[in-house]
Every structure is written in C-alpha cells, then in structure tokens.
Amino acid sequence: MTDALVKEEIQDDLMHRGFARRDLARIAGLFGIGAAVATMGRPAFASGGVPDPAPEAKTRIGANECWTGPLMPGQQAAAKIIASGNRYSPHDERGDFIKAVMAVENVPYDHVAPWPGSSDPLCRSVVTYCSPERGLVTADPTFELAGRTAQWLKVPVKAVPLTKDYTHDVKGMLAADPNAGLYYICTPNNPTGTITPIADIQWLLDNKPADSMVLIDEAYTHFAGVPTASFLVSQRKDVIVMRTFSKIFGMAGMRMAFIMTNPDNIGKMMRYDGGMQSGALPLPSLACATASLTSAALIKARREEMEGVRAITLAHLKKKGLDVKPTAANMFMIDWKTKPAKDMQAAFRKQDVEIGRSWPIWPTVSRVTVGSKEDMTAFIGAVDKIVA
Numbered sequence: 001m002t003d004a005l006v007k008e009e010i011q012d013d014l015m016h017r018g019f020a021r022r023d024l025a026r027i028a029g030l031f032g033i034g035a036a037v038a039t040m041g042r043p044a045f046a047s048g049g050v051p052d053p054a055p056e057a058k059t060r061i062g063a064n065e066c067w068t069g070p071l072m073p074g075q076q077a078a079a080k081i082i083a084s085g086n087r088y089s090p091h092d093e094r095g096d097f098i099k100a101v102m103a104v105e106n107v108p109y110d111h112v113a114p115w116p117g118s119s120d121p122l123c124r125s126v127v128t129y130c131s132p133e134r135g136l137v138t139a140d141p142t143f144e145l146a147g148r149t150a151q152w153l154k155v156p157v158k159a160v161p162l163t164k165d166y167t168h169d170v171k172g173m174l175a176a177d178p179n180a181g182l183y184y185i186c187t188p189n190n191p192t193g194t195i196t197p198i199a200d201i202q203w204l205l206d207n208k209p210a211d212s213m214v215l216i217d218e219a220y221t222h223f224a225g226v227p228t229a230s231f232l233v234s235q236r237k238d239v240i241v242m243r244t245f246s247k248i249f250g251m252a253g254m255r256m257a258f259i260m261t262n263p264d265n266i267g268k269m270m271r272y273d274g275g276m277q278s279g280a281l282p283l284p285s286l287a288c289a290t291a292s293l294t295s296a297a298l299i300k301a302r303r304e305e306m307e308g309v310r311a312i313t314l315a316h317l318k319k320k321g322l323d324v325k326p327t328a329a330n331m332f333m334i335d336w337k338t339k340p341a342k343d344m345q346a347a348f349r350k351q352d353v354e355i356g357r358s359w360p361i362w363p364t365v366s367r368v369t370v371g372s373k374e375d376m377t378a379f380i381g382a383v384d385k386i387v388a
C-alpha cells in the first residue's frame with residue numbers, strides 16, 4: 001500500500017470512531033515527528049507550579065529517576081556498540097532485545113515492541129483505543145500523561161479516586177464509564193507507589209466490554225519485586241503491559257521502553273508513524289537495555305539498596321510524627337496537613353533539595369522519590385530544618 005493510501009485508511013478509521021476532520025491535525029501533531037510527544041511526555045515536571053526539574057539542585061528527588069546510572073553490564077554493552085554505530089543495525093540488535101524480553105517475561109517474539117521511552121506508547125494507546133465516543137478511565141491520583149493526551153484529543157476522561165488502601169478502584173473505574181475505550185492501570189502507581197492486585201486487574205478484564213483495552217503501566221515494577229501482569233498478554237488480546245528503562249535501570253535520558261501485547265495491537269499502535277519510533281532505536285540504548293534486563297542479581301541488589309534507604313527515611317519521618325502513606329516502590333507521599341505542597345516544595349528548594357510535585361486531589365501531599373543514601377540524608381536534614 002502507498003503512503004497516501006495508508007494515511008487515508010487511518011483517517012477513515014479515526015473519523016469512523018468519531019473524531020472530527022478538524023481533530024486529525026491534532027493527532028498528526030502528536031505523532032508527526034515525535035516533538036509533540038516529547039513535550040507531552042514532560043507533565044512530570046509541568047504541574048505543581050514547577051517549570052522544570054532543577055538541574056542545579058544538589059539533591060534531586062523530584063522526578064522519580066534512579067539515583068545512579070545504568071547497571072554495569074548495560075554501560076559496557078552500550079560503550080562497546082558505539083564503534084559499530086555506522087550501521088543502522090550491525091546484527092539485529094532490536095531482535096536481540098526482543099529475545100531478552102521473551103526470556104525474562106515468557107512472552108512470544110511477536111508480542112513485544114520496543115519504544116524510545118514509554119511516554120510515546122502511552123500517548124499512542126489513547127489515540128488508538130479512545131475516541132470522542134469511547135473515553136479513557138484513569139485513577140486519581142495517577143501518572144497524568146494518558147489523561148492529558150485524552151484532553152488534548154477531546155476524548156472524555158473519568159478519573160476515579162484510589163481506594164482507601166491506595167489501590168485502583170477497578171469496580172469504580174468500570175462504573176465511571178462502562179464503555180470506555182481504554183482503562184489505564186499504573187501499578188505500582190505513580191505517585192503513591194502502591195500495588196493494585198493482579199486479581200483486581202483480572203476482574204476488570206473479565207467485566208469490561210470485550211472491545212475495550214486495559215493498559216497496565218509497570219514502570220516501577222522492579223522496585224516492588226511483585227508478580228507482574230506480563231503472563232496476561234499471551235492469554236488475551238485486550239491487554240497491554242508497558243515497561244520503561246527510565247526507573248530502576250537508570251536510563252531515563254537514554255529513552256528505552258517496551259510494550260507486551262497481541263501483535264494486532266502492536267500493528268495498530270505503530271501505524272501512525274509506519275513503525276518508525278519502534279523500529280529505529282539508538283544502538284547504545286538497545287544494547288544497554290538488553291544487557292540490563294537480564295541482570296537479575298543486579299536488579300535485585302538495586303531494589304534492596306532502595307528498600308534499605310527507604311526504611312531509614314520513613315522511620316525518621318514517622319518518628320517526627322509526619323503522615324507518610326504506605327508505599328511499595330521508590331517514592332512516597334507525605335502529607336504536610338496544614339501547608340500546601342507547593343509551598344513545601346519551595347521551602348525544600350531553598351535547602352538545595354528538589355522534592356516532587358503534588359496532585360490537585362491532595363493539595364497538601366508531596367511526592368518524594370527515594371534517592372541514594374546521601375540524597376535521603378540531605379532530605380532528612382532539610383525536613384528537620386523546615387518542620388519544627
């Protein structure tokens with residue numbers, strides 16, 4: 001099929017799903033050259049009155065990044081492949097990466113698609129499965145990118161508060177829009193770090209309409225070390241499991257991620273750019289991710305390092321009588337009660353500590369990322385100065 005015919009087919013599909021002709025330019029903007037996606041991928045920093053992460057802050061625990069760089073086998077593989085960088089693909093490195101995912105996650109080859117970061121497939125899943133007639137359902141609070149993409153596309157969004165245990169209220173999510181195009185589950189959830197049980201996700205899958213999709217964003221799963229949902233993708237067509245290398249793997253700036261889902265879904269998500277984003281990935285990022293993903297002992301050691309530092313930090317905060325919510329990942333929520341989170345963020349910035357943002361549903365609660373031991377010692381020192 002020629003490019004023109006492919007474009008026409010995509011346009012017909014979008015209009016058939018209820019998008020107006022005038023919305024098509026917006027969608028093209030989203031996937032045109034990736035620039036719009038990159039901008040949209042930054043809401044992590046855009047809200048809460050913070051213009052950008054403060055790269056000059058000495059202690060940076062605001063953006064849920066890892067406190068250190070890629071695992072050593074990944075760094076070595078990335079450095080080694082630079083010498084072959086004249087070739088688009090010296091030896092099918094993309095295939096090697098997919099084989100590593102197959103080995104670790106036990107999914108078939110054609111069920112895996114790598115991507116340069118998970119922000120892109122996250123935006124793409126909204127345009128692929130939602131429309132003005134088939135909305136998006138998310139939790140509140142959760143990672144905002146899906147919701148913001150939907151708003152940009154004028155897709156109806158329902159944001160359903162978490163349960164009292166800070167898990168996704170899957171029954172409430174289905175009731176909020178029983179015919180949504182996409183249900184977004186982030187587990188561990190950003191910003192709370194809490195896990196939604198697989199049984200709840202399965203309930204949602206079994207009770208939603210067969211033609212709607214569930215996207216399970218497991219960006220932080222290695223920090224929690226809990227069973228993942230990847231086994232679902234070989235069993236059913238209506239689920240996408242998404243991972244990023246921006247968190248425990250310390251590769252946020254190297255841009256690597258992947259989705260696991262039925263090949264038909266991969267095809268649908270790729271068609272907006274002819275598979276370009278997924279097909280042409282930087283070699284050092286691919287090589288680094290492949291070597292990192294299979295380094296099980298090092299991943300475990302990194303998780304345990306984070307857990308140790310988190311335990312010391314939370315014990316100090318609780319001893320001071322501060323209200324810290326439960327977490328299973330490399331972030332926690334702290335409720336300052338009488339003080340707006342934005343003011344607290346500004347106060348920490350004065351101590352050279354950049355903490356995370358807040359969410360409108362909880363205006364006195366800040367997200368703090370668990371950094372290195374040194375980072376958290378600086379954070380605790382700042383807490384002791386700011387909170388009497």
Ligand SMILES: Cc1ncc(COP(=O)(O)O)c(C=O)c1O
Pocket residue numbers: 041044063064116117118119120122143186190217219243244245246252256257
């Ligand atoms: C839950 C969640 N999903 C996806 C992303 C996007 O990450 P990236 O585009 O770096 O893979 C983030 C980043 O903070 C996140 O927290």
